[in-house]
Amino acid sequence: MTPDTHTHDNSPDEDPIRYLLHQALPRIGDAAQPRRDLWPDLLKRLDEKPAPVPWFDWALLAGLLGVVVFIPASIPVLLYYL
Amino acid sequence: MENESNDVLNAFRHGSVDAFEALFRLHQRAVYGWILRIVRKPTVAEDLTIETFWRIHKAHARFDPARGFEGWARRIATHAALDWLRANRTEAALTVENFPEPASTLATDPAITGETRTRTARALARLPAKLRVAAVLALVEDLPHKEIAAALGISVAAVKLRVFRAIRMLRKDLEQQGIRP
Numbered sequence: 220m221t222p223d224t225h226t227h228d229n230s231p232d233e234d235p236i237r238y239l240l241h242q243a244l245p246r247i248g249d250a251a252q253p254r255r256d257l258w259p260d261l262l263k264r265l266d267e268k269p270a271p272v273p274w275f276d277w278a279l280l281a282g283l284l285g286v287v288v289f290i291p292a293s294i295p296v297l298l299y300y301l
Numbered sequence: 302m303e304n305e306s307n308d309v310l311n312a313f314r315h316g317s318v319d320a321f322e323a324l325f326r327l328h329q330r331a332v333y334g335w336i337l338r339i340v341r342k343p344t345v346a347e348d349l350t351i352e353t354f355w356r357i358h359k360a361h362a363r364f365d366p367a368r369g370f371e372g373w374a375r376r377i378a379t380h381a382a383l384d385w386l387r388a389n390r391t392e393a394a395l396t397v398e399n400f401p402e403p404a405s406t407l408a409t410d411p412a413i414t415g416e417t418r419t420r421t422a423r424a425l426a427r428l429p430a431k432l433r434v435a436a437v438l439a440l441v442e443d444l445p446h447k448e449i450a451a452a453l454g455i456s457v458a459a460v461k462l463r464v465f466r467a468i469r470m471l472r473k474d475l476e477q478q479g480i481r482p
Binding site: 236237239240241242243244246247248249250251252253254255257258260261264265 | 325326333338346350358413418422436443468480
């Protein structure tokens with residue numbers, strides 16, 4: 220992260236909304252770091268297999284293809300609703 | 302930020318897990334810190350750091366070593382954080398207790414009550430995700446518009462517009478709550 224290149228006057232006159240926000244929320248800055256090693260969790264995530272597509276989605280797709288093949292005139296209607 | 306060698310970047314692009322781990326070790330803190338600035342919850346920021354690097358790994362073949370890793374990672378991190386804010390509007394509400402150790406030690410203004418601070422934080426949390434990210438980075442974290450624009454993948458003018466709209470919405474929200482900024 221790059222250091223801040225400008226600072227703002229923290230007086231209510233300069234920018235009231237910014238001043239209020241500074242009062243309400245502390246600036247986090249560059250010093251934050253994770254409290255634990257995230258690599259093992261990332262490895263676990265990478266090893267996860269993608270969820271299988273539900274059978275209903277396949278059935279829907281097959282039905283849609285059937286409509287397109289047997290009733291080509293429906294293509295503009297389908298495109299309109301996509 | 303330390304610079305990674307071209308060999309590591311090229312190896313990552315070709316799918317090397319060792320190179321990916323090297324890049325992860327080098328950049329995880331910066332990515333985590335960036336996400337934390339946006340979501341402001343350490344646990345969520347950790348989860349989103351994992352999500353970001355998972356997205357980075359999935360997109361390794363599209364990575365262009367000539368354009369550098371840090372900016373690319375930051376853009377992906379920003380979008381992961383934005384996705385989370387959109388999907389978790391209630392959970393994303395800001396409260397003062399949510400914040401880790403602050404970097405700033407701005408003196409507390411006795412004229413501003415705790416109630417006003419809480420209402421201000423909630424008003425910020427009610428902003429649409431796109432405006433909230435721009436407002437937090439520009440008005441709370443005081444980052445330059447250019448840096449925010451690069452992270453969001455938009456122009457500086459678009460960042461200024463988002464900050465302007467965020468301020469307008471915040472002012473209106475606060476006035477409705479009886480707070481006159």
